[in-house]
Amino acid sequence: MTSSRLIEITDADDPRIAEFRDIRERDLTGRENRFIAEGTVVLRLLAGAHAAEGDFAAEKVLLLRNRVSGLSDIIEALPADVPIYVATAEVLDGIVGFHLHRGVLALGRRKAETGLSAFLERLPQRALVLAGCGISNHDNMGSMFRNAAAFGADAVLLDESCCDPLYRKALRVSVGSILTVPYCRQSSDLDLLSAMADRGFAIWSLSPNGKVDIRDVPALERMALVVGTEGDGLPQNILSRFGSVRIPQAPGLDSLNVATASGIALFEMAARIKRI
Template identity: 55%
Template sequence: MNIIRIEDPADPRVAPYLSIRERDLVGREGRFVAEGKVVLNVLFAAGRFQAESVLVLENRLAGMTETLALAPDGMPVYVASAAVIDAIAGFHMHRGILAIGSKGVAPSVDDMLAALPERALVAVPVGISNHDNIGSIFRNAAAFGADAVLLDETCCDPLYRKAIRVSVGAALKVPFAVGGTASNLADALSRHGFGQLALSPAGEADIRDMPRPGRLALYFGTEGEGLPEPLLKRLTTARIRMAPGFDSLNVAAASAIALHHFTDATG
């Protein structure tokens, strides 16, 4: 392990970790921040994104040995005291370990879809601008073995720090691509032979009565507005049965139910 002791919060080697929260707001020029042991395990094990470095609390280093054993050879592991780390990050970093990763080059929607197997399950969030919801959708996608997530251009960034955290690292594991509009995504999914189902409280049939095509894309809209009307007109719609009088479901819950229903997982 390439362990490097940091004594000065202004050390240029830890510049990417400076003022974490402020930097969340302005963006990171192609980088993301991953936090906590569980998330870092996924980052290293999935190997989908390149980890540039890790910053760890000195008194947590021993407990991170197994996690760091998964890291790329030679990757710098910066170690510092709590006081130095808090001065770098700008807040008390109780998780004890952070990583900076490189977003790399995002795949095009077509390239990503072309690479999927004959039988594939894809989640398509549309207009989801809440990082908790995006993170939860990725977590559910991973839990139920979805092959990819396709996001329309109005969704928030799955590699935002909080989204990664809520996803428990799934945003670093499940392949995703960001397309244009929902209509552009539907065009692409059609080209690649996907059956497409738009989840909506007013859906024409219960998801439990829907056949599962080999390649299936499931669309999830916002809680308030739902999916765009033109998309609902174009696609087959399906609903999740609910009790009368309180037909309100969080989009993360809806994605859990629909992905669980259509998954091939047998675990």
């Protein structure tokens, strides 16, 4: 039964829920692969990932008391050793440091990342991946995963200069896709893309000045779309070494933002290989 495993929290300073204290301020600090999941959709995906014994595990859940009844199926899906804490709105707001109207939080943990080679070896022979270099904006990171999920990408590859996809805002913007699309974040941009090229990936770097129109990219068994930062874009050594693609657009304009651009380009590539 759901109700018997609920643990009431009445004091914002209770050490059992310390990880949820002032989450806004602590958002940018590293936490040994731990992360805060917010909202019903993301909690459901986390519970599913936990049950599947994949890359993610739920460690604890903190709910607004009156949200419990609507979440009983998710709660029941979580093993008994994952504590479910509940609190009133007043206590919950005192814990997190602002008004949390959705009232659904969880602490998750990502298992240690394998090396890049092992990650790439696990990809299917027919593969479409999205790679990001220097993506530092959490909104853009979240949107990239959402796009990857929408268009059936097999993985997201990130260089070591990208922000952590597990930041609270990135996870929220991804609508939980960060928990469902396998990803890897390590290596320099050049090493990352070279490792992919070595394994047969056609590397297409997206740039407003890319050589090939995105609509003319040939269908191949292994394809990677690479996007860079919104400000500077991809560095010249990347653009000159690998294939580059452009999204044709009206002249004289600032390029599309990276979230939209990655969506358009991934849509086109997924269409080319008939994934959608």
